[in-house]
Every structure is written in structure tokens, then in C-alpha cells.
Amino acid sequence: EPEVTQTPSHQVTQMGQEVILRCVPISNHLYFYWYRQILGQKVEFLVSFYNNEISEKSEIFDDQFSVERPDGSNFTLKIRSTKLEDSAMYFCASTGGGTNEAFFGQGTRLTVV
């Protein structure tokens, strides 16, 4: 069964450092998403990406964040200068479009120290 894969599963970084979270969406999907869940809080939408550009983003997705599809398979989330409050589980998702189901990855737990 096709699946979305995320790497690494857990990343620890120092405050102020840049991090890149990686995702490999399902191969024939066209729409890609990042969500995050701060411990004990709700899963929150960050950004959606289609046709090599951002299609929607939330208030959380400020200038510290960027997304990229550097090649035909990877979809990355970059946090330029991490803050303690960026510590969270980050989920990648993809969908083929329309009302098709969104498939989520297993998440990357980011810990900023």
C-alpha cells in the first residue's frame, strides 16, 4: 500500500539553528501539506503546496518557514531559525486532489533546546 514517509523520525536542534524536515509523498499525488502538533494541543494546518507553489497557508506559517519540492519525489519544510516554541510533531500529507483522502506520514518530532 502506498504511504507517505517522513525523515527523520526525531530531530533535536539548538535554538537558532536551521532545520529541514523531509517528506516523500505518494508518487502520483499532486497536493502536499504540512501540519504540526505541539504536545498536548491540536493538530494545526501550516501550508498546502500545489503546482510548485504555496496554495494556502495559516498564520503560523510566517517568514521563518518555507517549503520546497526540490525534485520529483521530496517535499521539504525548512525552519530558518528555530525557536523553543517550534518544538512539535510535524506531519506531512498528500492527496491526489478533489475529495480524495489525504494520506499522512508518521511524523517528525522536532525538539528545540
Add this chain to the structure above:
Amino acid sequence: GDSVTQMEGPVTLSEEAFLTINCTYTATGYPSLFWYVQYPGEGLQLLLKATKADDKGSNKGFEATYRKETTSFHLEKGSVQVSDSAVYFCALRPAYSGAGSYQLTFGKGTKLSVIP
């Protein structure tokens, strides 16, 4: 804005007990409603969904009915198993979503533990 409220966990049940996890929402119009499940060490998986009022979503013995009058989408299962232990998330997708728009609004999640 849109919001989803689900019952606080954790919930601990004995095997074969009846499960209800409450979920209510606030949104404009008729959003699509979902239950996602996250098993330990895995990603979010769609469990079931309903896209219009009075629809019933069902999967793996779980059911939820879209109630517009009470803005609810409670998850139920008649007889839980140890393998159902997981975190369950209620979510909505706005009614006005365009093609490919999957900006979901999630609840906080409810952790279910089923003991033998």
C-alpha cells in the same frame, strides 16, 4: 473560525466495552467531517468520513453520524479490542474547500487504551 472540540482523554476501557468519543464542531455551512486514528509509532490514518448531514461513516466496526442539528460527529464502537488502542482525532474540512484543498481543522485527540 472553524473549530473542533472532542472529549478529553485518556479513555481506558476493558475489552468488549462500548466506546463513545464525543466530537462537536463549529463551522459555516456543511463541512466534511472525519475521524483519523494514530496507532503508536504510526502516522494519521483516515478511519471514516461523512460529507453531508445524516451521512453515517463506518469502518472496522466504528461508526459516526453527521448530525447537523447538534453539530456533532460522535465516534462509536460496540465492542472494542486491545488493537483499537490509539489516539483518535476528529477533524473537519470546510464546506467551501476547492479541489485539492485539504486544510483540515483537528480536535486535540483522544487517547484510547483498551485493556484485556
